[in-house]
Amino acid sequence: MRGRFHCIVALALLLALPAAALAQTPSATPHCPVTSADSWSPQEKFVWAQICQDEVADLAKQPRAEGVIDPRETPLPDNRVLSKQFIETILIDEKYHNALKRHGVRITGARFKQQFDLQNVKLEVELWFEHCQFDEGVDLSFLQSSQPVAFNHSKVTKPLKLYSSQLASDLWVLGSIVDAITMPGAHIGRTLNLSNVKIASTDDDTLNMSGIDVTTDVLMDEGVYQAANLAGAHIGHKLSMTKSRFGGEINLRYSQIGGELDWQGATFMDDVDLTAARVDGAFLLGPRPRDPAGSDERCGRLKVPPASDRPICWGPDVAVTARYAKIGIMPRLSDAWPPDLHIVGLTYDGIAYDDDIANVRDDFEDWFDRQGQSRQPYEQLANVLQARGEIETATMVRYAERERDRDRAWDESRYDIYGWLTLLKTVIGYGYYPYRSGWWVLGFTLLGMGVLWVSGDGRRNGMPIGASYSFDMLLPLVQLRSKHYDIDLAGWPRYYFYLHKIVGWALASFLVAGLSGLTK
Numbered sequence: 001m002r003g004r005f006h007c008i009v010a011l012a013l014l015l016a017l018p019a020a021a022l023a024q025t026p027s028a029t030p031h032c033p034v035t036s037a038d039s040w041s042p043q044e045k046f047v048w049a050q051i052c053q054d055e056v057a058d059l060a061k062q063p064r065a066e067g068v069i070d071p072r073e074t075p076l077p078d079n080r081v082l083s084k085q086f087i088e089t090i091l092i093d094e095k096y097h098n099a100l101k102r103h104g105v106r107i108t109g110a111r112f113k114q115q116f117d118l119q120n121v122k123l124e125v126e127l128w129f130e131h132c133q134f135d136e137g138v139d140l141s142f143l144q145s146s147q148p149v150a151f152n153h154s155k156v157t158k159p160l161k162l163y164s165s166q167l168a169s170d171l172w173v174l175g176s177i178v179d180a181i182t183m184p185g186a187h188i189g190r191t192l193n194l195s196n197v198k199i200a201s202t203d204d205d206t207l208n209m210s211g212i213d214v215t216t217d218v219l220m221d222e223g224v225y226q227a228a229n230l231a232g233a234h235i236g237h238k239l240s241m242t243k244s245r246f247g248g249e250i251n252l253r254y255s256q257i258g259g260e261l262d263w264q265g266a267t268f269m270d271d272v273d274l275t276a277a278r279v280d281g282a283f284l285l286g287p288r289p290r291d292p293a294g295s296d297e298r299c300g301r302l303k304v305p306p307a308s309d310r311p312i313c314w315g316p317d318v319a320v321t322a323r324y325a326k327i328g329i330m331p332r333l334s335d336a337w338p339p340d341l342h343i344v345g346l347t348y349d350g351i352a353y354d355d356d357i358a359n360v361r362d363d364f365e366d367w368f369d370r371q372g373q374s375r376q377p378y379e380q381l382a383n384v385l386q387a388r389g390e391i392e393t394a395t396m397v398r399y400a401e402r403e404r405d406r407d408r409a410w411d412e413s414r415y416d417i418y419g420w421l422t423l424l425k426t427v428i429g430y431g432y433y434p435y436r437s438g439w440w441v442l443g444f445t446l447l448g449m450g451v452l453w454v455s456g457d458g459r460r461n462g463m464p465i466g467a468s469y470s471f472d473m474l475l476p477l478v479q480l481r482s483k484h485y486d487i488d489l490a491g492w493p494r495y496y497f498y499l500h501k502i503v504g505w506a507l508a509s510f511l512v513a514g515l516s517g518l519t520k
Contacts, residue, residue: 034099037089043079044086047107051090054101059109069109071133071155072177076111080133084114092121100125104147107132115158118143129154137179140165151176157200162186173197180206188214195221202226202247209233210251217259220244227270230255238281241266252277260284261327268338269315274322282329282352286312288336312336322346333363341371351384360385360393365400373408375401395432398520402430424519427507431514437507444507445470448500455493473497474504 032052036045043062050057059080060068069076090096090105104126115136123145130152137158138151143165150172151160160173162183171188173181175196180203192214199206207228212218217238220228227248230239237259243266250272257279264286289311320338324345331337332352353360364381371377378401385394406425409417421430428434448470452458458466472484479485489497513519 032099034096040086041081041083043110044082047082047086047110048090048096051105051107052099052101054103056106056108057110059107068131070153071109071111071131072153076109076133078111080109080111081113082107082110084112084117087112087116088118091118091123091125091127097125104128106130111135115139123147123149128152134158134160137161143167145169148172150174180208182208183212184208184210186212188212190215191217191219193217193219195219195223197223197225199223199225205229206248227251233257235259238262246270249273257281263312265312267313267315268318271318272320272338274320274325277322277325279325279327283327283331285331285335285337288334289313314338333360333367337367337370339370341367343371343377344374345376347380348384350388351381357385357388357390357393360390361396364397368400368404373404375405378404399430399432402432402520424510424514427510428514428519431517431519434511434514437511437514440507441471441474444474444500444503448473448497451493451496455489455491457489457493461487461489470500473500475508476501476505477508 032049034052036048043059046062047057059065066077106128108130111133113135116134116138118140120142126147128150132154134156138156139161141161141163146168148170149167152172152174154176156176156178159180159182160178164185165183166187168189170190172193174193177198177200179201206226210229211232213234215236218235220241221243223244225244225246228246229251231251231253233255235257239257240262242262242264245267247269249270253273253275255277259281261279262284264284318338319340319342321342323342327348330348330351378397382394382397385397406418406421409421424430427437427440429436445467449466452463452466458464463469468480469484472480
């Protein structure tokens with residue numbers, strides 16, 4: 001009897017062991033320690049369950065969902081709607097905020113019918129939206145965040161506002177359709193990415209980024225924008241606007257860019273203002289279109305042209321103003337510059353020619369024809385060329401500068417100035433080619449010899465050729481033979497050599513003035 005009892009007890013213990021072991025096995029499904037609020041909708045409870053487990057809350061995967069829907073093409077249904085109170089609760093309420101994991105709040109495929117409003121909120125977690133729809137806009141004015149914020153591949157009706165927001169990391173609005181973006185005075189600690197964005201509104205203030213401070217890059221590639229205001233912007237590295245289309249004015253007045261300004265393949269339908277801007281790196285335009293006529297047609301397209309057909313494009317009569325701007329490395333003069341340039345006061349350290357710097361000789365005339373009558377752009381280019389050792393090319397540029405002055409004098413009917421400049425050009429090449437005076441010396445020397453030969457005074461005074469006498473009488477600074485000055489010619493040769501001496505003094509004066517730089 002006692003042995004039977006021991007067997008029953010042993011069997012009971014054996015049966016209890018698997019149950020105890022099973023009870024100690026951790027659950028395969030993570031459990032959220034903070035339960036959803038009863039007032040939340042089913043989709044909000046689904047979102048919280050995913051976020052609390054540090055997962056992406058993809059509403060296309062919720063029960064009875066319709067699958068992936070692109071809000072840029074089709075409005076999202078009501079079972080994707082999240083309230084602004086829900087977002088505020090999980091971000092601000094300490095109970096839910098403390099339950100957020102290291103990946104923060106990442107939501108895909110949601111719709112917000114109310115204005116998404118996080119003004120004056122301080123975030124310490126990532127806030128990331130993909131393929132979402134915001135019916136009444138987004139307001140993140142004065143937001144402070146230590147983590148990235150993103151509104152990618154979404155549709156934002158009404159403005160996306162970030163007035164004076166302070167983001168320690170990135171802000172991405174990649175591939176979205178937005179009515180307007182207004183973020184004056186905002187600070188972005190790393191990258192501001194607005195690439196592939198389409199601005200839906202046609203108002204003038206649809207992209208206001210005046211006074212922004214971005215530590216690294218501002219990326220605006222392959223988008224469709226209207227006007228853009230970046231006046232006073234501070235960008236630590238690169239401002240890239242490649243292959244984008246801008247339908248309105250671009251304001252970059254007083255902006256500071258620590259690296260490159262890249263416009264390659266972009267389309268500009270209105271003026272660009274770079275007054276007093278500073279670009280420490282290279283300014284990139286890309287090569288000129290091979291077919292200017294085809295370029296005009298391409299500029300009229302709404303969509304950005306395909307990658308195989310993307311030289312930069314300027315709309316009719318578009319002007320770039322860069323008065324008193326400072327650029328590190330200028331594009332080649334043969335690159336795709338606009339038809340009209342206002343560059344008085346523009347300075348730069350170098351120009352993007354490598355071993356083919358001599359090609360500047362073929363390019364600078366067309367480049368200067370695009371700007372006004374100021375002499376400063378000529379001097380700036382000549383100084384840069386001279387610093388690179390291209391003395392001859394620099395001289396050609398300075399000579400072209402004086403030619404422009406001469407043409408302008410004629411156009412403005414200032415014939416006295418035109419005559420004086422023509423004389424300088426003819427005699428000493430404005431002082432840049434003083435050897436031209438040598439041809440005049442040779443010519444008048446030969447003329448004097450002819451006078452002596454025809455009149456017979458040369459032979460009568462023991463000068464059968466008279467070359468040394470003619471040369472001696474022409475140049476007052478040279479005395480080849482003192483006896484020449486004792487010869488007293490008679491008749492008309494005497495009066496010719498009076499003129500001969502006057503011309504000599506004039507040639508000498510022009511030569512001295514040219515060599516001293518007074519005529520340049």
